[in-house]
Amino acid sequence: MIKGAVFSLKRKKRASAVGMVALLAMVSLTACGYANGPGGSAPSSGKTAAAEPPKSAWAEKVGLNKTETVDELYAKAKEEGKVAIYSMSGRTADVKKSFEAKYPGIKVEDYKLSSVDITEKISREHSAGVNNADVIFTKDTSGSFSMELAQKGVVHTYIPEDIRSKMIEPFKSQKFGFVPYVEARGIFYNSETYKTPPIANWWDLTTPEWKGRVMMSDPLKNSDTMDLFLAFVQNAEDMKTSYKEKFGKDIELNGSPNAGYEFLRRLIKNDLILQNSGGEIVGAIGKPNQAKPPVGIAVTSKLREGQEQGLKLGASYDMKPRVSHAEPALLFIADQAPHPNAAKLLIRWMAGEADGKADGFKPFNVSGSWPARTDIKPKDDITLEKLNLWKYDAEFDYDNLMKVREFWLKQQ
Secondary structure, three states: OHHHHHHOOOOOOOOOHHHHHHHHHHHOOOOOOOOOOOOOOOOOOOOOOOOOOOOOHHHHHOOOOOOOOHHHHHHHHHHHOEEEEEEOOOOHHHHHHHHHHHOOOOEEEEEEOOHHHHHHHHHHHHHOOOOOOOEEEEOOOOOHHHHHHOOOOOEEOOOOHHHHOOEOOOHHHOOOOEOOEEEOEEEEEEOOOOOOOOOOEHHHHHOHHHOOOEEEEOOOOOHHHHHHHHHHHHOHHHHHHHHHHHHOOOOOOOOOOOHHHHHHHHHHHOOOEEEOOHHHHHHHHHOOOOOOOOEEEEEOOHHHHHHHHOOOEEEOOOOEOOOEEOEEOEEEEEOOOOOHHHHHHHHHHHOOOOOOOOHHHHHHOOOOOEEOEOOOOOOOOOOOOOOOEEOOOHHHHHHHHHHHHHHHHHOO
């Protein structure tokens, strides 16, 4: 039974060596700041402020500030012959098929890596003068792309005007990276066992009812989970208010710096179950015929996986104080990309092209994923504008990652 499988899992006392090396590689990049990261501004640390992206003679030469027609780009891209993408998503395999069918003569080299591994790899290659990548498809990994790589000119933003005009703010005026869609890291439950969401307040996860029944990815291996933790810490006043709404009294911090930190402390003390992947989490939650299934935290687009596998999955979109925080996907062009025109053509394809109908966006327009454009209808009834999310703040995450990481380690 799934109950036995879940309860046989032991809470990890420390991150693996591989996970820690990846995290420290990411942290070592941090040095400067950014006030309005992907997802818009939010209460920030105030310690750092972002500079404008550097002017790049190479970026200007290859026309990253221009909006060329598809026919113009295709003619140039055919001469280049291929395009290489470092991708956080396995769904770019579908993009490869549709792109190569649409644009014969251009091959897509698709390299699947985690966002943290992409951060480390592109930084190392740029420092060594190795130019393998054309397109970078990633999450921000606690601000490292927005705050470090973009500001150092390791990656460049390309947003053609005929697509920018269709985008939702703040992504239309985005400084760092092209945002094709936004996800969140929300709470999943078994929709067969629970006809309505059993979790309505984040503090529910710290109660005896859910002791040993909450699953999530290890934040020391998964930067997106750590970014959610940073959102709890940054929005501590909201967490304080929702605590009182849940328990009818003011929170006692027990030595924690604020209510966000105290939430993390109580969460791990409630026999939290740490896993390596979101797939493992939703698989355990959504298995049919369970009397007391666990709940878990995973990226909202796992709803697609649940639908494909016949899992009984629901997501809680009515949460106190917020559903989650915005988790933008980012597209960049690597500095000195060897195939810049094919890179521009691929980004346009992945964004849905100017009319929003290109097949390149279809793999990403799924339940739990919201287009950052006004002219593409999301699969879910709730729209991105109405989804109650904290705004993503690259500056705060960049400044506070090590503090939250160290606090988390002390609780284990």
